Amino acid sequence: MFGRGHFSLGRQSIMKRKKLDGITIFLFLLPALVLFIGILAAPLISSVVNSFYQYKGFGSKTWLGWDNYKRLFDKNQIPFWDSVVHAFILAGFSVFLQLPLALGLALLLGRGIKGERFLLSVNFLPVLISTVVIGQLWLKVFHPEGLVNSLLRVVGYLKEGDKNIQWLGDGQGKLLWACFIPMLWQYVGYHMLLMYAGVKSVPPELREAAKIDGATDWQVDRFVVIPSMKQILKVSVIFAVTGSLKSYDLIRIMATLQTKEASVPSTILMDYMTLRGEYGVASAVAVLLILLCFFFAILISAAFKERD
Amino acid sequence: MATKKSYNYDQYQVRKTKRWVNVVVTIVLVIWAVINLYPLYWMLAFSLKDNDQILVTNRFGLPKGLPSEWIWSNYKEAMNTGPIGKFFLNSIIITGATIILTTLAAMMASYAITRIRWRGSEAMNRIFMLGITIPIQASIIPVYLVVSKLQLINTPIALIIPYSAFALAMALLICTGFMTQIPKELDEAAYIDGCGRSKVFFTVILPLMKPAVATTAIYTFLQCWNELMFAQTFMTGLKSMTLPAGMAQLFGSHTTQWGPIGAALVIATFPTILFYVLFSRRIQDSFIAGAVKG
Numbered sequence: 323m324f325g326r327g328h329f330s331l332g333r334q335s336i337m338k339r340k341k342l343d344g345i346t347i348f349l350f351l352l353p354a355l356v357l358f359i360g361i362l363a364a365p366l367i368s369s370v371v372n373s374f375y376q377y378k379g380f381g382s383k384t385w386l387g388w389d390n391y392k393r394l395f396d397k398n399q400i401p402f403w404d405s406v407v408h409a410f411i412l413a414g415f416s417v418f419l420q421l422p423l424a425l426g427l428a429l430l431l432g433r434g435i436k437g438e439r440f441l442l443s444v445n446f447l448p449v450l451i452s453t454v455v456i457g458q459l460w461l462k463v464f465h466p467e468g469l470v471n472s473l474l475r476v477v478g479y480l481k482e483g484d485k486n487i488q489w490l491g492d493g494q495g496k497l498l499w500a501c502f503i504p505m506l507w508q509y510v511g512y513h514m515l516l517m518y519a520g521v522k523s524v525p526p527e528l529r530e531a532a533k534i535d536g537a538t539d540w541q542v543d544r545f546v547v548i549p550s551m552k553q554i555l556k557v558s559v560i561f562a563v564t565g566s567l568k569s570y571d572l573i574r575i576m577a578t579l580q581t582k583e584a585s586v587p588s589t590i591l592m593d594y595m596t597l598r599g600e601y602g603v604a605s606a607v608a609v610l611l612i613l614l615c616f617f618f619a620i621l622i623s624a625a626f627k628e629r630d
Numbered sequence: 631m632a633t634k635k636s637y638n639y640d641q642y643q644v645r646k647t648k649r650w651v652n653v654v655v656t657i658v659l660v661i662w663a664v665i666n667l668y669p670l671y672w673m674l675a676f677s678l679k680d681n682d683q684i685l686v687t688n689r690f691g692l693p694k695g696l697p698s699e700w701i702w703s704n705y706k707e708a709m710n711t712g713p714i715g716k717f718f719l720n721s722i723i724i725t726g727a728t729i730i731l732t733t734l735a736a737m738m739a740s741y742a743i744t745r746i747r748w749r750g751s752e753a754m755n756r757i758f759m760l761g762i763t764i765p766i767q768a769s770i771i772p773v774y775l776v777v778s779k780l781q782l783i784n785t786p787i788a789l790i791i792p793y794s795a796f797a798l799a800m801a802l803l804i805c806t807g808f809m810t811q812i813p814k815e816l817d818e819a820a821y822i823d824g825c826g827r828s829k830v831f832f833t834v835i836l837p838l839m840k841p842a843v844a845t846t847a848i849y850t851f852l853q854c855w856n857e858l859m860f861a862q863t864f865m866t867g868l869k870s871m872t873l874p875a876g877m878a879q880l881f882g883s884h885t886t887q888w889g890p891i892g893a894a895l896v897i898a899t900f901p902t903i904l905f906y907v908l909f910s911r912r913i914q915d916s917f918i919a920g921a922v923k924g
Contacts, residue, residue, distance in 0.1 A: 361795030365769030
């Protein structure tokens, strides 16, 4: 072959070529590098640095050491710990309720029934719809006179004369659930799509072979399909957990940033950044959020590796 | 039933799926589909009703009577509550520019990483891939401080650059995946013909990357079309808001009439659904490509 795409060049021209290549490589990487360093790398470092200062966005910064972090973990000052707990609850429901549901639906869909593609498309639709719309829609669903209470009346759970249930803020944590349910609802289709692709990537011969050996559909799913979907399942679990930790949009629409009942780390971040202008505290929240995301991504990957 | 005593293949018992199983499976899937679609249908229905129907007389379905008796004026009212057309335009400009910038940067970078051999190309790729795990929250504060210092708040560029940076890692992943599949012999033939690196990129590689461009574009579109956190922070003037930020703003001002709100929701959702109906296969494939490789 011709080595690196050019042949029988003298030593000098190879040197020249190399230098030229260096410039070419640099120029081709430049736009991506500028974006990466300018928006990801430098701000990341800057967030870490800012988290140790008191900074109001103007004027000078005051060194605080770990004070911002201490404040975050002091319950009397900032409800950060509660927000992390909320995010963990969401992550738990996502992994143990949303993903099994998605997996079940994907397996059923992957067995090959009439209208398979249509059902897949319909179930994926909510993923694409703007969270603002989803949030507004579910605000109406959970409205005291909205869909849920109306249905409860039809079913007979709420009787004539019973008061409507205040789903959106009775001070007893119903609001958190009112926010979680649409989140879980919206993304079932997303995980289902990924898992469906995993189900479909199992060679049909494998399925047939198992069936010739007398396996039932259920056994085929359990012993042939699921084991071959490990990679996809790993991705789904990572997305579900980090997605829950990062959740923001829907809560922003359905509650206010300062609603403690439905706080998640991102609402605290945005509250301290945009409403209070305490950039140091907000940066500390951002740093902890990044660490949590990385930690869980690595942990989940390791857990899946262990089972090999 | 037959037993498996005989080794004659024809008599082997292949477990056929029973018919009732298929029926049950279909019913389960249809029920889930209804759970997905009903809230959207309910939204469409209440966009055509007045409060009396929505809350008291006809809470679950489409308004009674002929379509001509439905309250279409809700839509007119929705359009009058704010510059929804402008929101659309802003979203289109910002998303379009982001797609172009992201795709270009990703194509060029993946050319330098996959087609030119140099020490550190692997490491470079891995560094870029870190971008997938970095949450958007990580950079919002510093970027906001810079953007406001440069007085770029309310300008499209304030969203285009961050959106491109956050879409970059996934775009790069998709592009390098496609590019490594193009045979190296093509480049070599072009070098023999006397082409330089850039000429090879533009005349040989790029034309072959069309499917990657489509996947990247769709993925990038979906990532920024609905983005809310940056949009709300960087676009404070009503006239410069994107669709999600603008809609959130409009709903913030309390309206007690549900009909127009429903109409606004339908208006905001309709283009997405149309886009999805047209490209559903492609959209699904780009999501899968993004996740499987990630």
